[in-house]
Amino acid sequence: FKRIPYNEFRQRVEQGRVERVEILHDRLRGTMKGANLRTGRKKHFETAKVEDPALIPLLEKAGVSYQGLFAPPWIVQFISSWVLPLGILFAVYAFVLKRMGPGQGVMAFSKSKAKIYADKDVKVRFDDVAGV
Numbered sequence: 001f002k003r004i005p006y007n008e009f010r011q012r013v014e015q016g017r018v019e020r021v022e023i024l025h026d027r028l029r030g031t032m033k034g035a036n037l038r039t040g041r042k043k044h045f046e047t048a049k050v051e052d053p054a055l056i057p058l059l060e061k062a063g064v065s066y067q068g069l070f071a072p073p074w075i076v077q078f079i080s081s082w083v084l085p086l087g088i089l090f091a092v093y094a095f096v097l098k099r100m101g102p103g104q105g106v107m108a109f110s111k112s113k114a115k116i117y118a119d120k121d122v123k124v125r126f127d128d129v130a131g132v
Contacts, residue, residue: 001029001046009047013062021064024049025071030064 004012009028012018019042021030032043059066 001044004045004047006047006050006052009045010058013058013064016062018062018064021059021066023066023068025069 009018009030012032013021017033019031019033021028027046027049029044029046032045035042056066
Protein backbone atom coordinates (compact mmCIF):
# COMPACT_ATOMS: atom_id res chain seq x y z
CA PHE A 1 0.00 0.00 0.00
CA LYS A 2 1.27 3.43 -0.91
CA ARG A 3 0.76 5.98 1.86
CA ILE A 4 -0.85 9.23 0.81
CA PRO A 5 -1.97 12.31 2.78
CA TYR A 6 -5.64 12.56 3.71
CA ASN A 7 -6.22 15.68 1.60
CA GLU A 8 -4.85 13.86 -1.47
CA PHE A 9 -7.23 10.99 -0.72
CA ARG A 10 -10.18 13.41 -0.62
CA GLN A 11 -9.08 14.97 -3.94
CA ARG A 12 -8.90 11.54 -5.57
CA VAL A 13 -12.40 10.70 -4.32
CA GLU A 14 -13.78 14.01 -5.63
CA GLN A 15 -12.09 13.38 -9.01
CA GLY A 16 -13.71 9.93 -9.20
CA ARG A 17 -10.40 8.06 -9.20
CA VAL A 18 -11.14 5.84 -6.18
CA GLU A 19 -12.92 2.52 -6.66
CA ARG A 20 -13.16 1.08 -3.14
CA VAL A 21 -12.36 2.12 0.45
CA GLU A 22 -11.96 0.00 3.59
CA ILE A 23 -12.41 1.92 6.84
CA LEU A 24 -10.28 0.45 9.62
CA HIS A 25 -10.02 1.59 13.23
CA ASP A 26 -6.93 3.73 12.60
CA ARG A 27 -6.60 4.17 8.82
CA LEU A 28 -8.34 4.07 5.46
CA ARG A 29 -7.23 1.64 2.75
CA GLY A 30 -8.39 1.84 -0.80
CA THR A 31 -8.06 0.83 -4.42
CA MET A 32 -7.75 3.20 -7.35
CA LYS A 33 -9.82 2.81 -10.52
CA GLY A 34 -8.00 1.37 -13.51
CA ALA A 35 -4.88 -0.74 -13.53
CA ASN A 36 -1.20 0.10 -13.61
CA LEU A 37 -0.07 0.10 -17.25
CA ARG A 38 3.22 -1.73 -16.55
CA THR A 39 2.01 -4.46 -14.21
CA GLY A 40 -1.70 -4.62 -14.99
CA ARG A 41 -2.46 -4.57 -11.26
CA LYS A 42 -4.65 -2.14 -9.36
CA LYS A 43 -3.01 0.59 -7.30
CA HIS A 44 -3.62 0.38 -3.56
CA PHE A 45 -3.21 3.18 -1.05
CA GLU A 46 -3.70 3.94 2.62
CA THR A 47 -4.08 7.11 4.60
CA ALA A 48 -4.65 8.13 8.19
CA LYS A 49 -8.20 8.04 9.47
CA VAL A 50 -9.38 11.55 10.27
CA GLU A 51 -12.63 12.32 12.10
CA ASP A 52 -14.40 13.72 9.07
CA PRO A 53 -18.23 13.64 9.21
CA ALA A 54 -18.39 14.55 5.51
CA LEU A 55 -16.41 11.47 4.41
CA ILE A 56 -19.30 8.99 4.06
CA PRO A 57 -21.53 11.42 2.10
CA LEU A 58 -18.53 12.22 -0.13
CA LEU A 59 -17.91 8.52 -0.82
CA GLU A 60 -21.59 7.92 -1.58
CA LYS A 61 -21.78 10.98 -3.86
CA ALA A 62 -18.71 9.78 -5.79
CA GLY A 63 -20.10 6.24 -6.06
CA VAL A 64 -17.22 4.70 -4.12
CA SER A 65 -17.81 1.28 -2.58
CA TYR A 66 -16.87 1.34 1.11
CA GLN A 67 -16.96 -0.94 4.11
CA GLY A 68 -15.87 -0.80 7.72
CA LEU A 69 -13.57 -3.47 9.13
CA PHE A 70 -13.27 -4.47 12.77
CA ALA A 71 -9.97 -4.20 14.57
CA PRO A 72 -8.55 -7.60 15.48
CA PRO A 73 -8.99 -8.53 19.16
CA TRP A 74 -6.14 -7.51 21.45
CA ILE A 75 -5.21 -11.14 22.12
CA VAL A 76 -4.57 -11.75 18.41
CA GLN A 77 -2.32 -8.70 18.24
CA PHE A 78 -0.51 -9.78 21.41
CA ILE A 79 0.11 -13.29 20.13
CA SER A 80 1.21 -12.18 16.67
CA SER A 81 3.51 -9.42 17.93
CA TRP A 82 5.02 -11.00 21.09
CA VAL A 83 4.35 -14.68 21.62
CA LEU A 84 4.95 -15.90 18.07
CA PRO A 85 8.31 -14.10 17.53
CA LEU A 86 9.57 -15.12 20.99
CA GLY A 87 8.49 -18.70 20.33
CA ILE A 88 10.42 -18.73 17.06
CA LEU A 89 13.53 -17.32 18.77
CA PHE A 90 13.28 -19.93 21.53
CA ALA A 91 12.91 -22.74 18.97
CA VAL A 92 16.01 -21.55 17.06
CA TYR A 93 17.96 -21.24 20.32
CA ALA A 94 16.92 -24.76 21.40
CA PHE A 95 17.85 -26.15 17.97
CA VAL A 96 21.30 -24.55 18.09
CA LEU A 97 21.95 -25.84 21.62
CA LYS A 98 20.85 -29.33 20.61
CA ARG A 99 23.20 -29.28 17.59
CA MET A 100 26.13 -28.28 19.80
CA GLY A 101 25.82 -31.52 21.77
CA PRO A 102 26.59 -32.20 25.43
CA GLY A 103 29.56 -30.57 27.10
CA GLN A 104 29.56 -27.61 24.75
CA GLY A 105 27.90 -25.24 27.18
CA VAL A 106 29.06 -21.83 28.34
CA MET A 107 31.86 -23.14 30.59
CA ALA A 108 33.27 -25.55 27.97
CA PHE A 109 36.05 -23.11 27.03
CA SER A 110 38.13 -24.26 30.04
CA LYS A 111 38.17 -27.90 28.95
CA SER A 112 41.22 -28.83 26.92
CA LYS A 113 41.40 -31.89 24.69
CA ALA A 114 45.19 -32.12 25.04
CA LYS A 115 46.54 -35.43 26.38
CA ILE A 116 49.25 -35.64 28.98
CA TYR A 117 51.90 -38.26 28.29
CA ALA A 118 54.26 -39.61 30.92
CA ASP A 119 57.93 -39.29 30.02
CA LYS A 120 58.36 -43.07 30.21
CA ASP A 121 55.65 -43.58 27.49
CA VAL A 122 57.50 -41.47 24.89
CA LYS A 123 59.65 -43.79 22.79
CA VAL A 124 60.88 -41.39 20.08
CA ARG A 125 63.22 -38.59 21.11
CA PHE A 126 64.32 -35.44 19.27
CA ASP A 127 67.77 -36.83 18.69
CA ASP A 128 66.19 -39.80 16.84
CA VAL A 129 64.51 -37.56 14.24
CA ALA A 130 66.74 -34.46 14.20
CA GLY A 131 68.56 -35.23 10.99
CA VAL A 132 65.63 -36.31 8.90
